[in-house]
Each structure stands twice: as structure tokens, then as C-alpha cells.
Amino acid sequence: DTGVSQDPRHKITKRGQNVTFRCDPISEHNRLYWYRQTLGQGPEFLTYFQNEAQLEKSRLLSDRFSAERPKGSFSTLEIQRTEQGDSAMYLCASSTFEDNYGYTFGSGTRLTVV
Amino acid sequence: RKEVEQDPGPFNVPEGATVAFNCTYSNSASQSFFWYRQDCRKEPKLLMSVYSSGNEDGRFTAQLNRASQYISLLIRDSKLSDSATYLCVVTTSGTYKYIFGTGTRLKVLA
Numbered sequence: 525d526t527g528v529s530q531d532p533r534h535k536i537t538k539r540g541q542n543v544t545f546r547c548d549p550i551s552e553h554n555r556l557y558w559y560r561q562t563l564g565q566g567p568e569f570l571t572y573f574q575n576e577a578q579l580e581k582s583r584l585l586s587d588r589f590s591a592e593r594p595k596g597s598f599s600t601l602e603i604q605r606t607e608q609g610d611s612a613m614y615l616c617a618s619s620t621f622e623d624n625y626g627y628t629f630g631s632g633t634r635l636t637v638v
Numbered sequence: 639r640k641e642v643e644q645d646p647g648p649f650n651v652p653e654g655a656t657v658a659f660n661c662t663y664s665n666s667a668s669q670s671f672f673w674y675r676q677d678c679r680k681e682p683k684l685l686m687s688v689y690s691s692g693n694e695d696g697r698f699t700a701q702l703n704r705a706s707q708y709i710s711l712l713i714r715d716s717k718l719s720d721s722a723t724y725l726c727v728v729t730t731s732g733t734y735k736y737i738f739g740t741g742t743r744l745k746v747l748a
Contacts (some may be wrong), residue, residue, distance in 0.1 A: 552679060557735070559738075565740055565741075566645070566739050566741050567725075568738070569736065582732060582737060615682075619734075625671050626687065629682050630681060631681050
């Protein structure tokens with residue numbers, strides 16, 4: 525495992541459906557982050573975990589969004605009752621304790637809500 | 639005011655040109671700084687960290703000006719392959735989340 529893996533790569537869903545995305549970080553990375561990116565914008569922070577603890581959540585993360593990292597390894601991001609405004613690229617990243625090494629991002633999950 | 643601001647561009651430059659981007663940040667407590675590169679419909683990738691003393695990596699030079707609260711990226715001898723969006727990233731002491739700018743698009747023209 526040499527990178528951050530996200531699944532699925534693409535998801536098309538009807539408005540009102542629930543979707544779940546998975547992220548597998550680099551194995552020795554204890555921090556995991558979720559970001560959302562829309563066209564022409566930089567990634568926006570959603571939430572992050574240190575091991576299994578969710579340490580910070582953005583106000584962007586409404587009650588329809590939930591994220592878990594049950595054993596401190598992979599993480600899931602669930603969106604309930606999807607809306608068209610949820611259409612975006614959802615990016616997962618991981619890092620070690622040393623910030624200066626920067627994040628490593630996965631390829632992202634592109635969500636389209638129709 | 640956004641926490642991190644960048645000129646979205648696009649900057650259209652000929653091959654071989656030198657181009658510079660600036661990024662301003664609003665929080666004086668910002669601690670770590672990075673430049674990321676993002677190709678179209680791909681994930682961001684770390685280009686370089688930015689240190690107070692400035693740092694260079696080949697054709698790329700990054701600088702930090704804490705007094706004026708901006709960071710810069712200089713690309714010398716631009717290549718066609720440098721065409722991408724360059725994202726400025728700032729972190730704040732006490733949190734590990736990264737704050738991204740909107741990115742600056744660079745197009746290097748043959």
C-alpha cells in the first residue's frame with residue numbers, strides 16, 4: 525500500500541438517497557482528513573481524525589453528514605438524504621504527526637446528485 | 639474576507655518564462671505553509687513546504703513574509719508540464735486542518 529485509496533471513484537445518485545464513501549489511508553498515518561471540493565474552488569475542510577477519535581468537524585458538516593473511523597484505520601463518510609448541492613469531489617487525505625511532511629490525498633470520490 | 643486568498647488567474651505564460659504567484663493569509667497565528675499542485679480532475683499533490691528562511695527545489699522557489707502575511711511561489715524556466723492549478727495552504731497552531739486558497743491556474747504556452 526503506497527497511497528491513499530478511495531472508493532468509489534464516481535457515484536451518481538438520486539436526490540434523497542444515502543451514499544457512503546470509503547477511505548483507506550497510508551498504513552502508518554495516524555491522521556485522516558475529509559475535504560470537499562467544488563469546481564473552481566480549493567478543497568474545504570470537513571472533518572479529521574487522529575486514530576479513531578474525531579477531533580474536529582467543520583460547520584459545513586451538517587447533520588446529514590457523518591464520518592467514522594472505527595478502528596483507527598479506514599474511514600467512511602456518509603451523506604444522508606443527498607441534495608444537489610452535495611455534488612462535489614470528496615477528498616480523503618492522511619498524514620503523520622509531523623505536519624511539515626504535508627498531506628497525501630487520495631484520488632477522490634466524485635459525487636453527482638441528480 | 640477569506641482566510642487564504644489567491645488570484646485565480648489564469649496566468650498564461652510562454653515556455654521558458656518566469657512566473658510568480660502570491661497568496662495572502664489573514665490569521666497572524668498561522669503556523670505552517672505549503673504549495674500544492676492540482677492537475678485537472680486530479681487530487682492535489684504536495685509541491686513544497688514553505689519555510690521562514692525561504693526554500694528552493696529546482697526551478698521552484700517559495701518564500702514566506704510573516705510581517706505582510708503572504709507566501710509566494712516562483713517558477714523559473716516554465717515548462718508545458720507546469721500547467722496546473724497551484725493551491726496555497728495554511729495551517730494554524732493548535733489545529734491540524736489545512737486551509738486552502740482557491741488556487742491559481744497556470745497555463746504554459748508553447
